[in-house]
Amino acid sequence: MRYPAPVQRLVDAFLVLPGIGRRTAVRFAYSLVYGSKEDAIKLAKAIEELHPNLTRCQLCFSYSEKNPCAICVNSSREQDLLCVVADDRTISAIEQTGSYKGRYFVLGGVLNPVDGVSPAELELTALHRRMQEATIQEVFLAFDADTNGEATVSYLTQELRKYNAKITKPARGLPAGSRLEYADEVTLGAAILERRNGKNNDLS
Ligand SMILES: [Zn+2]
Structure with a gap:
């Protein structure tokens, strides 16, 4: 199927997104063709301004508007509690x-x-450096309850054992295989508050 060049360029641009196939890309492109010019410009502007306004925090490696990020510089946050996550969405x-x-x-x-x-x-x-520099009393390993998440937790538990910090993970209650990102707030909140550690820091 051939589309006018400006539409085709947009379709190709949408195809770089994860989980977007050609049909969806075409649907997105034509929704912008049929939609208001203002909405299309708003979307273009948001994309254009994304990278110039984001930087990575040198302390926690999250994407943020400032380096260090607002959480790292917030002195009211507990200094001795560190939550290790896979990505920013968590x-x-x-x-x-x-x-x-x-x-x-x-x-x-x-x-x-x-x-x-x-x-x-x-x-x-960088994680080892962080552990060496700061006085971390507890490392909370917040990973998805799937195979790769569990493997990462086991690996980190071994790696971080030498620092003598308590190693914890979310309480049971999150369904097996579930993504933290999609857990409802109440369930995830409870899993954080009731986070658990294993005997001798051994979670495996
Ligand atoms: Zn940070």
């Missing part, structure tokens, strides 16, 4: 619950042998 989900007052560290993914994500691809060096 931070948003946890912040939404209002049940966590510590700081964060974004690992940049989870171990995934199928997709070839090994420890070398994750921000482990």
Whole structure:
């Protein structure tokens, strides 16, 4: 199927998004063709202004408008509690619950042998540096309850054992295989407040 060049360019642009096939890309493109010019410009402007206004926090590696980010510089957050997450979306989900007052560290993914994500691809060096520099009493490993999330938690538990910090993870109650990002606020909030640790810091 051929489309006018401006529409085709838009279709091709939408195709870079995850989970978007050609049919959906065409539907999106034509919804902008038929929609108001203002809405199309608003979308274009939001995309254009995304990267110039985002930076990565040098302390927690989250994307933020400022470096260091607002959470890292907030002195009312607990300094000795560090939550390690796979990506920024988990931070948003946890912040939404209002049940966590510590700081964060974004690992940049989870171990995934199928997709070839090994420890070398994750921000482990920076995490070790963070553990060495700060007096962390508790490391809360907030990962999805799926195979890769569990594997990452086991790996980090071994890696961080030497720091003598308590290692915790969300309380049971989140369904197996569930994504933290999609958990409802009440369930996730309770799983954070009742986070648990294993005997001798051994969660496996
Ligand atoms: Zn930060």
